[in-house]
Amino acid sequence: MSEAQARARAETTGDETQSALPADTGQPLYAAAWMFLALLSFSAMAVAGRELVGHLDTFSIMFYRSLIGFAVVASVLAVTGKFGQVKTRRIGTHFWRNVAHFTGQNLWFFAVGYITLAQLFALEFTSPIWVALAAPFFLGERFTGWRIGTTIAGFIGVLIVVRPGVTEVGIGEVTALASSVCFASNIMITKSLSRTETTLGIVFWMTLMQAVMAGVILLGQPIVPDWQVVPWVVVVGFGGLSAHFSLARAFRHADASVVAPMDFLRLPLIAFVGALAYAEALDPYVFIGGAIVFFSNYVNVWRAGRKAA
Incomplete structure (x- = not known):
């Protein structure tokens, strides 16, 4: 989820210097196909997280998610003979990046049990604002009038989604926003790492370190899931990897200005999933606020593309 966004956004900045695949940004239909798979992966992971509420604590969810991810990545490295890509001289940077992502992902899984899926996704869109x-x-970037204006607009969107003073702001909204702040830290560190590290290397250390972090917190005793929810654990594990891979491929087949609007389709998609699966109300304020947050992010993407051109 957020991991996928962080890696994809880092790649669109031109910081990814050791990619295994050449970019061809003139194939929007291929990008749309990969984004469709990414949207399904994000939605499946959110539903799986909701289904695991009450069965597993967030640290156990993260333990199994990371363990599954590590097994998949290690298998890919073994089959392709690319274990050399995991070598790094920046293990400390990897560590702090994973502290930020691990914290944010735990908060995200906590929030999924308290607010609607649409609210969760709308608030997650605030990461680029932070x-x-x-x-x-x-990162030494300049404050510009455009940056200030889009940031203010983004916060207005957040206020419309949360509506403090009109509706009660509970633990779910607070933890969802806190998770987006952690994801923002993750994005910034990922942008730095992407200048020297490969995608496989970053994901390898992510899955390994976060499995260890969760294992240490749980004292090596994660909750063993009932067999009824094991499929949802698998969905969480594979959903994150699928979303990451699909987003990365989408950004290789089309420019960020083309892919970003597709990414916003996550909000209406997850809103309808929440309505069908959990009878969650289709709140127009979530759509309006989420659209404002998206638009503020998209303006920054569009301006970055114009500067690059």
């Missing part, structure tokens, strides 16, 4: 706000301090 990046825009923090990047001048941590």
